[in-house]
Amino acid sequence: MTMTDDVTDLRREYLDAIKLIERLHRQFLEVVKTELDRIGVEDINNIQALILFNISDEELTVGELTNRGYYLGSNVSYNVRKMVENGYLVQERSTHDRRSIRVRLSDKGLDLCKEIDAMFERHAKALPGVPVEAGNLKTASTSYRDLERFWISLLNFGLRGV
Structure with a gap:
């Protein structure tokens, strides 16, 4: 196999991974939407529910989010x-910097966060019944982090000589 073949194969795998990441993200958002429908939540969308879940018990600025x-x-x-x-969400001005607005979950937000957490718990319990192994998920996560670092380096430093 030549160097050109290696680059061609790597390019194909790289593009397939990007397409898969996009498709998985869309499917995951549909899973979250289905969960919201199941529990009768109509006043929040799937992305908003994930923002709540990621805020969890923290207090953050919009910039931090x-x-x-x-x-x-x-x-x-x-x-x-x-x-x-x-x-x-509860929104409050920072006591230290009046220009900064901080958000935290309200009781309603905490309740929904618990529902989303319960969904993830059900998913984790169901995974052993399908051909998804923890080691493979760990390997995939490592690869995604490697891609993230690569893309961040492109954004921050560019690829010199490419």
């Missing part, structure tokens, strides 16, 4: 405003 970067294709400020309006 945005920097975490979990919210593909979403406007975090808009979603925070909607969750405040629907009673899932």
Whole structure:
């Protein structure tokens, strides 16, 4: 096998991985939406539910939420405003920096966070019944982190000489 074949194979695998990441993300959002429908929650969408889950018991600024970067294709400020309006988040000005607004889960938000956590627990318990092994998930996660570091290095430093 030549160097060109290796690069071609790597390119094909790289593009397949990117497509799979996108498809998995969309499917996962559908799973979350189905869970919200199952428990009768209609005043919050799947992305907002994941934002709540990721806030959990923390108190964060909108900037900190945005920097975490979990919210593909979403406007975090808009979603925070909607969750405040629907009673899932409490929004308060920082006592140290009056320009900064911090958010935390309300009781309603905490309740929904527990429901989402219960969904993840059910999923984890169901995984042994399908051909998904912890070691394979760990390997996949490691590969995704490697890709993340690669993309961050492209954004921060570019690929010199490429």
